[in-house]
Structure formats: structure tokens, C-alpha cells
Ligand SMILES: Nc1ncnc2c1ncn2[C@@H]1O[C@H](COP(=O)(O)OP(=O)(O)O)[C@@H](O)[C@H]1O
């Protein structure tokens with residue numbers, strides 16, 4: 001049992017500018033295999049922008065983002081998902097008019113071997129069958145199977161969040177990025193989500209990198225925490241270190257939270 | 260539960276067979292009496308041809324969420340390729356009597372099915388070329404680019420330097436017609452059948468994912484450009500096929516056959532039928548084509564008690580038609596079918612609801 005930390009995600013000096021606005025200003029961070037790491041900071045700090053730089057929605061103005069040592073520069077979002085990074089969105093983005101089942105099934109196609117001819121002429125029945133079985137299995141594991149025929153947008157908010165996570169898992173990721181997964185949840189739901197994140201991390205052998213505002217959640221399960229303010233990293237460390245860091249309290253916790 | 264389910268399946272299978280028998284019966288009857296029913300046959304054949312192109316337009320606009328307005332252009336390509344390959348070689352000198360025929364195509368001919376497929380492939384190839392620059396942009400650009408493309412195709416067809424191929428403004432005549440209504444039926448069923456299979460396949464699901472949310476689709480590993488290009492190219496292929504069918508139906512074509520108004524007609528069909536419903540497009544094709552013929556009445560001069568009503572003159576029917584369309588779009592914007600597809604359950608449900616409503620009113 002040697003505890004060598006394998007680096008999964010690495011951001012080095014990443015800068016992201018929009019016109020004159022510098023949303024991220026020299027961000028460097030690392031996430032190691034199997035960890036749950038949190039990215040916190042006040043609204044507008046640049047957290048979502050950081051996720052968008054990792055997943056290829058934005059190309060950083062400068063700096064390097066790498067996944068398992070591979071530079072992600074110039075790669076499109078679908079390509080990055082294929083490499084093993086999946087994400088959820090701060091404002092849920094489901095395929096609203098499709099069923100719960102189809103939402104997950106679509107994500108399964110990423111690892112399928114078929115083409116438009118075999119699919120149209122139904123020569124891919126084996127693949128189709130495999131995708132459907134895996135979707136069913138995943139939905140059962142996520143307690144969503146009873147809802148498989150519901151239209152995604154008809155689900156209550158909390159279940160939509162769960163479905164979005166299930167859909168991300170369907171791409172068989174190694175690194176899961178969660179953008180404010182507990183947004184809009186009450187304390188009890190938040191506690192359930194906290195346990196849920198740990199559970200899926202262990203069950204699917206994931207590395208989790210999450211943006212979150214609920215401090216109980218963050219403090220309970222994050223191995224390490226990064227704090228962003230105005231696009232700059234102002235602190236990093238364990239939950240105790242962050243909780244006792246005066247700069248963080250000043251910038252973030254001081255205002256509304258009673259940490 | 261299980262028993263009930265299989266009984267329903269059986270019922271649906273019986274009803275399916277019945278429907279097929281009725282359709283074949285009607286077609287057989289019309290075919291046997293084709294001299295008495297030539298008008299009805301021509302309406303039905305045109306409806307079927309429009310159904311093919313309407314479903315193809317729905318594939319891109321309804322299922323993939325792109326806004327393409329190039330249907331007439333792709334139909335023109337399919338039509339001209341089909342016409343050039345199928346006009347009997349012996350008749351070509353008389354068709355091209357003004358400027359002669361290009362020696363390259365003088366003896367080039369193909370059987371009908373092959374000619375149609377080649378027409379579809381030419382349309383698909385052009386779509387692929389337009390798609391490469393345009394589909395990377397936002398969807399609005401596609402509408403403008405495809406509309407422009409269709410007009411360019413029309414201009415090229417009518418251009419003097421194309422005279423020895425397209426016969427310029429004189430158009431192409433002596434295109435062999437369909438051997439029977441069954442030929443149209445088979446081509447229509449196969450074309451639409453393939454598109455339905457595609458829509459319900461794993462690729463069809465990806466089209467819908469792109470329609471629903473491009474960013475989420477990308478995050479699920481779907482390549483936006485490839486997926487859009489695929490849908491656009493396949494749609495154009497079938498638009499080309501339907502153009503070839505239209506050429507065979509009309510027996511003579513020229514560049515004016517494929518004006519923008521043709522695209523608008525198809526768009527109408529798609530909207531009236533329901534954007535995102537294949538059965539809606541098929542139904543819409545019949546309703547619009549037949550409706551247009553019924554409204555012909557308004558184009559005839561009308562004299563009531565010796566006074567001729569000035570509104571009733573050629574063109575008035577299109578005014579009525581446009582008003583009807585506006586009413587549909589304003590008050591019934593989901594079209595006849597919404598995004599639903601035909602199913603026997605749906606039919607029974609519809610009548611059950613109707614009966615309930617009538618009962619409720621009766622009380
Ligand atoms: N596409 C964009 N164009 C211009 N500015 C942007 C864009 N995306 C984000 N920003 C800006 O970047 C800053 C950080 O936003 P964001 O990353 O969403 O913050 P957070 O997720 O931490 O609340 C904000 O000032 C926002 O206005």
C-alpha cells in the first residue's frame with residue numbers, strides 16, 4: 001500500500017479574459033485520484049469559468065489545463081468528455097423534453113461502437129441492447145428507475161439534479177465536476193447529497209471536484225479546498241485550515257456564513 | 260397486466276394490417292380506374308412526394324433543431340439529375356433542340372431507382388459542402404445560407420452556359436412518369452421508413468439531444484458539428500429523392516419549379532403537421548395539397564345573382580390559404596400532431612376523450 005498521489009487534474013497559471021474582464025487570474029491547482037476537492041468563493045469569483053476552462057467550453061487565454069498529464073489545449077468539450085471528464089451545470093441542463101431513460105441513454109452512446117448505417121438498419125442491436133442494459137442498471141443504482149418514462153422537465157428540482165449527475169456518470173468518467181450540486185436544497189436534502197457524493201465516489205472510483213456554497217457539505221467531505229476571490233486563488237488547504245484563514249473569513253465566510 | 264399488454268399488441272398488429280390493406284385497396288382501386296380518377300391520383304401522388312420532403316425537412320428543423328430553408332434547392336438538384344439520367348436517349352435531341360446537348364451526358368442514362376439515388380447523393384454532397392462552413396455558426400446563419408444556396412442553384416440551372424445540360428429556361432421535358440401509383444407509394448414508404456428508423460435510432464437520439472441543449476449534448480460527448488452535418492446531409496439526400504420524384508410526377512421541369520415558394524410550401528406542411536412529428540408531416544402533406552386543390556374554387560370567377568364578385572379571381576385562393584395558415588400558427592401553434600406520433604392508443608384515446616366531452620356537455 002504505497003500512498004503515491006496520482007495527479008488527475010492540473011491547472012497551471014490559467015488566465016481567462018473576456019474582453020477587458022479577467023475572470024480568472026493565474027489559477028493553479030491540482031486534484032489527485034480518488035480525492036474530493038472543493039472550489040469555493042463568492043459569487044462572480046470565477047468558479048464556473050474555471051470549470052468551463054477545464055471542459056473546453058472556453059479556451060483559456062493563457063496557462064495550461066491537463067488531465068492525467070495530457071494537455072487539454074484546443075480540445076473540444078465532446079473530446080474532453082471522451083477522455084473521462086464529466087460535469088453537471090450550475091443551471092441544470094437536462095434534455096428537457098426527453099424521458100429520464102433517454103437522457104441517460106444518450107450519454108451512453110459515447111462509448112458505443114456503431115455508425116449511422118448500422119444504427120438506422122438496426123444492425124447494431126447488440127450495442128443498443130448493451131446501452132439499454134447499462135442505462136437500466138445505472139438508473140436502478142441511482143433510484144431513478146421508477147421514473148424512467150417521465151419527461152425530464154417534469155421531475156422536481158432535486159430529482160433533476162440527481163438525474164443530471166446520473167447522466168454525467170453514464171459517460172463513464174474518471175473525474176466528475178459538480179457545479180453547485182446543492183443549490184436550492186434544504187439542509188436535509190443537502191445532507192443526503194453529501195452522503196451521495198461520497199457513495200458515488202467510492203462506487204464508481206471517481207475523483208470529484210466540486211463548486212459548492214453549502215459550507216457543511218464542503219467541510220464534511222472535501223479532502224482539500226481551494227478558495228477563489230476575484231479570479232485569484234486566495235487560500236488552499238484542509239477544511240480546518242480554510243476555516244481559520246483570516247483572509248478567507250474576510251473575503252467569503254465573514255459576510256453571510258457563520259463559520 | 261402482461262396478458263393485457265400482449266392483447267393490445269395483437270390488436271395493434273391487426274389494425275396495422277387493416278390499415279395497410281385499406282391503403283393498398285385504395286391504391287389498387289385508383290390504379291384500376293386510373294382514367295376516371297386521374298385528378299385524385301395526381302393529388303395523392305403529389306401529397307406523397309411532398310410528404311417525403313416534409314419529413315426530411317422535419318428531420319433537420321424539428322428533430323435536430325436547425326433552421327434550414329434549402330429544400331427547394333436540394334429538390335432541384337435531385338430533380339435535374341433524375342431527369343437528365345432518365346429522359347430516353349432517343350428523345351433527347353428533341354428536348355435539347357435549341358442549344359444541343361452536352362456530349363458528356365448525351366448517352367448517360369440510368370434506371371429510375373438508380374437515377375433517384377444519384378440525385379439524392381448529389382444533393383447530399385452539396386449539403387455537405389455548405390454545411391462545413393455554415394454549421395459551425397449559429398443556427399440562424401444556416402437559414403440564410405441555405406436560402407441563398409437554393410437561389411444560386413436556380414440561377415445556375417437557368418444560366419446560359421448550362422443550356423446544354425439543363426436546357427436553360429426551356430426546362431426539361433419527356434421525363435418518364437411513374438409506372439403506377441404503387442411506384443410512388445413504395446418510394447415514399449421506403450424513404451420515410453428509413454428516416455423513421457434513423458430518428459428512432461441512437462443517432463436520432465443524438466439529434467434530439469442537440470436540439471434540446473447544445474452545451475449539454477457536447478458535455479455528453481456528442482460532437483455538435485458532426486451530428487448537425489449528418490442530419491443536414493441525410494435530410495438533403497431525401498429532399499433530392501423527393502425532387503427526383505417530383506420531376507417524374509410533373510414529367511417536365513424548369514428552374515421556376517423550384518422557387519423559394521416551394522420551400523415555404525414544405526415549411527407550411529411541417530408547421531401544420533407539427534414540428535417534430537413524422538406522422539404530422541405526412542398528414543400535413545395531404546391536408547395542404549388537397550386543401551390547396553379544394554380552394555381552387557376561389558380562383559374561379561363567381562357570379563351571384565348576376566353580380567360578379569370581384570375578389571374571386573386567380574390568386575385569391577392563395578390569400579385564403581395564407582389566412583388559414585396564420586390562423587393555425589396563431590391559435591394552434593403545435594400543429595395537428597404536436598410532437599406526437601400516430602398510434603392506435605392515441606386514436607382510441609382521442610375518441611374516448613371526445614365521447615367523454617360529448618357526455619359531459621349532454622348533462
Ligand atoms: N462568457 C462570458 N463573457 C463575459 N464575461 C463572463 C463570461 N463568463 C463569465 N464571465 C464573467 O466572469 C466572472 C466570473 O463568473 P463565474 O465564473 O460565473 O462566477 P462564479 O461561478 O464564481 O459565480 C463574472 O464577472 C462574469 O461576468
Ligand SMILES: [Mg+2]
Pocket residue numbers: 047048049090
Ligand atoms: Mg458559478
